[in-house]
Amino acid sequence: MAGHNQQSTTNQPASRKPEGVMKHLISFAIMIVLTALAFYLVATDVVPEGWVLPLIIIFAAIQVFLQLFTFMHLDQKGSGYYTLFIMAGILIAVVSAVGIILM
Template sequence: MADQSTSNTQPTEYKSESKMKHIVSFVAMILLTVAAFVLVLRDVVPVAWVLPLMLGFAVIQVLLQLFTFMHLDQKGSLYYILFIAFGVMVAVISAAGIIFMP
């Protein structure tokens, strides 16, 4: 009969650490979303700062999504990171080309 102790389950410590990481990341994303709404609705910052702050919040949220929920921080995810970086590069070049098109 096979030994049950050699199963592929993760230790309880890793599971609780992973759950806590997901919860903290989710709460951070919710707070960033609330902060974005408050900045726009309450005129907390000058109008010229709104777009850069929104873009900064968006970049932070994308990074949190990628590294927390899509597990890009785990070993063996280098190819995924390279493909995402290439996609971002193509998107930026395409957007710049459209914006600066004569």
């Protein structure tokens, strides 16, 4: 371990699954398309008015999923801290939202 000049970052697995560029590019493309689609739905009358809101919420959910798993590597090992902080964030957001809406 001579010349060991960087502090170890804990809880990181030594080797990671190699991942292709394609996966990222495809996710990125899907996210761009979904964003554009959301704007398109709001700006035009392609779908009935009642459908617009549920549809863009579904698009948003897909994007969150892609963001977390493709770009933030939540599917890999050693993501305990991320999960902890994301869960804490969701909990606080839910409490705040429920507080505002119901109270």
